Amino acid sequence: MGFDDLCNTGLVLGLGFSSSTGEHHLKSKKPQKFEPSLTLSLSGETFDLVKKGGGVVNEHNHQSGDNLYRQDSAASSFSNVSVKREREIGSEDVEIERVSSRVSDEDDDGSNRRKKLRLTKVQSALLEESFKQHSTLNPKQKQDLARELKLRPRQVEVWFQNRRARTKLKQTEVDCEFLKKCCETLTDENRRLQKELQELKALKLAQPLYMQLPAATLTMCPSCERIGGGVPENAAKSSYVMAPKPHFYNPFTNSSAAC
DNA sequence: GTAGTGAAAGACATTACATCA
DNA sequence: ATTGATGTAATGTCTTTCACT
Known part of the structure; x- marks a missing residue:
């Protein structure tokens, strides 16, 4: 981001990254190996399955990845968005996500509190490492990473989304600081020039024609x-x-x- | 060639949970 | 033990892009 960019037509923060690698284009369009499906089901029949997997999410990732995997499914809410997700994610995820529902969120006490996963240090480190290489993932990368981390692809996706947002926020703060400094400098400059102008005017008046x-x-x-x-x-x-x-x-x- | 449409994905705002001081 | 602040996983909505008709 050059200074001129800031000053020409209003302040343009050069946020973000110049290009997302076109993965967007690669991933879409072609139906993946699974067919689109829209499933409506009552949560009742699958509720047990989910609940068995879902304990306290935060017990704290010491549990098997398999458990983690299911827990979050239980914790996650199911909405119309899930229809979209079913297409996106692998078939095993489809099964798990399909059975999720808001009802299934309910704890034993009947409250449907959203359980929140905490990623382990190892998981976070691997995600970070991956993020350094590319800030967006194509479906294949997402799948692989999810498998490696024993997370759902959706969780990996969410992590990357949030990570990108944090990066951008950080960059915005940096840019903001930079602009503040520019503003201060320009104010000083302006003050100095005003003063100089005053002096010149005074001088001109004082001089004979x-x-x-x-x-x-x-x-x-x-x-x-x-x-x-x-x-x-x-x-x-x-x-x-x-x-x-x-x-x-x-x-x-x-x-x-x-x- | 182009307008309409739907799918997919990302950005963004927000919510809600976990943790810590 | 309580509480407020903070970090972040998760959700919902909107926008953009692309392929297809």
């Missing part, structure tokens, strides 16, 4: 771009020095706009 050089006699120093009088001795005598030509301060290239 003949002293005021026509513009054509002014010369510009090529190195520092200061404008001085056409005649060296005049310039030497005159304390008045024009400010550099107006330009937008670029903190990337200039430490100060002053010459």
Whole structure:
């Protein structure tokens, strides 16, 4: 993100990453090995299956991955979105997710609190590692990772979504800090220029008319771009020095706009 | 060629649970 | 033991993209 990007047409935060690798394109469209299916079922008949797997989610990942896998299914809610997911995920997941329902969330006490999985350090580390390589996953990668971590593909997907969001948030904070600094610098610059303008105006008023050089006699120093009088001795005598030509301060290239 | 449509996936906002000080 | 803050898994909705008709 260059400074110019910020300043041309309003502030554009260059958030995010330049391109998502087109995986989006790869993954979709072609039906996967399973056929789309829409299943409506009462939760009753499958409730037992789910409940057996679902204990306290947080017992804390020391349990077998298999258990983890099922627990979260029990914890997850089932909605119309699941129809979509059934297409996306592997067939084994379909079975598990299909039987999930809001009703099945209910604990023994009848409350349907959402159970929340805590990922183990190993799982988190592997996910992080994978995220470093690519911030989005294609279905194959997702499946493989899920299998490796003994999580549902949906959980891997969610983790990546949340991870991307956190990354973006962090970047936004960084950008925000950067813009604040820019703002401060520009304010200072503006103050300085205002002051300089005041001084010049005062000087101009104080000078006799003949002293005021026509513009054509002014010369510009090529190195520092200061404008001085056409005649060296005049310039030497005159304390008045024009400010550099107006330009937008670029903190990337200039430490100060002053010459 | 193009408009309409549906599926898939990601972004985003929000909720809710777990943990810690 | 309680409580508020924080982190984050999970959910719901919206938007975008693409393939198909």
